[in-house]
Amino acid sequence: MLFVMNRKQFKVIVGGVDIAPFGTTNEFVSAFVTNSRLMGVLVVYIRWRLDPDRRRNVAASGFHQFFYIETSEFGIESYRSIAGDDAATMLEAEQAMLGGLGAKKTDISKREAFLLIQQYAKLNEVYGEKLPDGIDEYDFILQEKIDATPEEEYALLRKTCEKLETTNQLINYFLMRLFAGDLPVAGLLSAPDLAAQLPREYFAATLCMNKIEKRTDEDGADSHICESLIETDEEHRIIVSELRLTGETVSAFDIISDFPISNVETAMKLERPEFITVYETPTDPEEIRDFLDKKYPAAMKRDADAGRLYLIFNENNHHLKEAVYRLNDDVKGMLCVTDEGQLILAAYSLPCIRKLERDARMLPFGDRLFPVAKYEFREDIFYDFIRSDSGDFVRFVDYLCDFDPERDDY
Secondary structure, eight states: OOOOOOGGGSOOOOOOOOOOSOOSOOEEEEEEEESBGGGTEEEEEEEEEOOHHHHTTSSSSEEEEEEEEETTTTEEEEEEEEESOOHHHHHHHHHHHHTTTOOOEEEOOHHHHHHHHHHHHHHHHHTTOOOOSOHHHHHHHHHSOOOOOHHHHHHHHHHTBOOOOSHHHHHHHHHHHHHTTOHHHHHHTBOHHHHTTOOOTTTTOEEEEEEEEEEEOTTSOEEEEEEEEEEOSSOEEEEEEEEEEETTEEEEEEEEEEEEEOHHHHHHHTOOOEEEEEEEOSSOHHHHHHHHHHHOTTSEEEEETTEEEEEEEOSSOGGGGSSEEETTTTEEEEEEEOTTSEEEEEESSHHHHHHHHHHHHTSTTGGGOEEEEEEEESSOOHHHHHTSSOSOHHHHHHHHHOOOGGGGOO
16 A cells, blocks of 8 residues: 655644734844755744833743745645744744754845745645734735845745755756746756746646666767656656756756556555564553653654654755655654554664664663564555554554564564
């Protein structure tokens, strides 16, 4: 069974102190944007010093705004504000918003921050999505009149994108944004004469996997052949294309073949080893969840019938530098705490699962964790379990496979 991770399945919990109406007399202090635009997501942060009338209602003068932006299907997806300057609260909010992006911060001006918020708020209207709650605190940003030149908008777009270091990055990001229908960024990565000719029929697709192979023709000219597995709302397709590069841009792009594949074929294409360790815990599951919530503030959390899922992401997006790109390669590891008292660790490599095991032993209750089973699967099983109503992974595997966990202990 195929499961492709979608970040929209995870909810960012919105918080902050209600200080409405916000007013426009507060003093701008600083702002930043993450350089994650090539991934199709970014966060804009603005820090204010509250005007005297507002300071009477909060413990400190600081006011902080976070905007989480998804550029392909949403616009401004979530908003969070914090009144005051409590360091722990600020760290938790920043980790929750930025933790899964693998991005760095780029300082921007007040004008640039306002321009970004206005640009992506327009996407909410385009996609038919409501702006997030708290609009009374940021509506003044949307109402500010800004006449930006195309040159200014282009320079700001550049600021939101990381500097590419490898050919594989360029190719993977270009195809990712092209298939998503993100022409502004696909055009940014391609030569001007190519940008206007990019095909439009693949818009609104997700790049699930991409394989890059470099070739040299008889004349000594290099090209790159890519086999891309994409997902649309209706189907999965394999697109084989040829790209030529000039400097740091894609100068030629041609589709060689394009055909649909079945779900079974898709699962086979995405197949890779999965390592899972299962522990019985002596501690109340809710206490474990509370502790993990604090230990992994940057993890994406999801409550399912099987338990609470934690996705822990890499600190960067270096997986885009590889010749084989997979959608979920930014995931460092996964944890699940079930209502039946199991702690389940999962990862896609031995080093990663062993790192999760070492971390588990360092938990306050780590010396009381009882290892029940260790598995190595040739395909993804963990997400099938998460989507089931079982709270016992061993029983779930026994039911699926009649599998003895002790015979393949790694």
